[in-house]
Amino acid sequence: MKHFVNSDKFDIFVAFIFCREMNVVDILKSKGLKKTAQRIMLIHLLQKTGVSLTESEIKSEMGDLYDRITFYRTVQTLLDARIIHRITVDNITVKYALNHSDHEHSENHVHFFCRQCHSVTCLADSAVREYRIPKGFQSEECEVLIKGLCGRCGKKQPAL
Amino acid sequence: MKHFVNSDKFDIFVAFIFCREMNVVDILKSKGLKKTAQRIMLIHLLQKTGVSLTESEIKSEMGDLYDRITFYRTVQTLLDARIIHRITVDNITVKYALNHSDHEHSENHVHFFCRQCHSVTCLADSAVREYRIPKGFQSEECEVLIKGLCGRCGKKQPAL
DNA sequence: TTAATAATGAAACACTGTTGCATTTATTCC
DNA sequence: GGAATAAATGCAACAGTGTTTCATTATTAA
Numbered sequence: 001m002k003h004f005v006n007s008d009k010f011d012i013f014v015a016f017i018f019c020r021e022m023n024v025v026d027i028l029k030s031k032g033l034k035k036t037a038q039r040i041m042l043i044h045l046l047q048k049t050g051v052s053l054t055e056s057e058i059k060s061e062m063g064d065l066y067d068r069i070t071f072y073r074t075v076q077t078l079l080d081a082r083i084i085h086r087i088t089v090d091n092i093t094v095k096y097a098l099n100h101s102d103h104e105h106s107e108n109h110v111h112f113f114c115r116q117c118h119s120v121t122c123l124a125d126s127a128v129r130e131y132r133i134p135k136g137f138q139s140e141e142c143e144v145l146i147k148g149l150c151g152r153c154g155k156k157q158p159a160l
Numbered sequence: 161m162k163h164f165v166n167s168d169k170f171d172i173f174v175a176f177i178f179c180r181e182m183n184v185v186d187i188l189k190s191k192g193l194k195k196t197a198q199r200i201m202l203i204h205l206l207q208k209t210g211v212s213l214t215e216s217e218i219k220s221e222m223g224d225l226y227d228r229i230t231f232y233r234t235v236q237t238l239l240d241a242r243i244i245h246r247i248t249v250d251n252i253t254v255k256y257a258l259n260h261s262d263h264e265h266s267e268n269h270v271h272f273f274c275r276q277c278h279s280v281t282c283l284a285d286s287a288v289r290e291y292r293i294p295k296g297f298q299s300e301e302c303e304v305l306i307k308g309l310c311g312r313c314g315k316k317q318p319a320l
Numbered sequence: 321t322t323a324a325t326a327a328t329g330a331a332a333c334a335c336t337g338t339t340g341c342a343t344t345t346a347t348t349c350c
Numbered sequence: 351g352g353a354a355t356a357a358a359t360g361c362a363a364c365a366g367t368g369t370t371t372c373a374t375t376a377t378t379a380a
Contacts, residue, residue: 321380
């Protein structure tokens, strides 16, 4: 099954999807990227859910629009364009999340990973502090990953 | 080929290895772990080189002592015993490094990753700062990954 | 509408990590 | 030192993750 962004059927689909968030196509246009079904769907999914998603979550949401190979290429394209970012937690999980507008130019990310439910929360407002690095080293980017229990899982298991 | 830690051949091997670092067997003993060829070799390698190593680097150093399945199990055992820690950089690379004595009880790690040569430097002395996390969240561990250019690669490519 | 360019998806592959099970090894206790 | 026991090993087979090539199809610009 092929997916035609310019077909009538897809126009209706797109119109329905973007009733709440109208800027997906604009995002792609502003980055000089072609508007393809997978790109639109992936960005929309991340907008709609508002959280970071794994590939398998994205897969099940996308249905037969999903193709593994295209997915990896779409992800790479959107990463390069700084539309999304990837969060890798050890070798446990990989998640994808939309960049906030302040992410776009900053290279700092703070994430919270819940060891119980494996949810990832982007902590955009937390400022990344300065770390002392060896002489001659040049810092370009800083990622912080805080692990622990999220609000829900902390309630179920209050004491440590 | 099997590797007998208690064989004469291995005794000589071990004696040679530990002429500079005499505490590998003690480390295992203190954790209640059996002293097997792979464990001793892996810890020794990390001690000898003093840097973090990838699986393939460990493989080529270990020669025919290396076995993939045993490697993963050895790594898991040493991780559980807090003898080593794993550093995952996006989906670029996974490295293993010895814990410093101050790592053993602290759950904070600061690492520097060079985007050019992919070397990882443990910054043990850098204090991990406090980050504000949402109410109800419980922080247990904090990992910081600073990306940029290391001293060597920074010289070759001074300006940004 | 058409031409040019880019994205897609199929096949095939390489790498990463795991599980079950029979065999081998390290340790403990004598 | 030697046997009993509990653990580690390594083989086979598998599941998951990510990439490359190439012919086909879709998007965009003119």
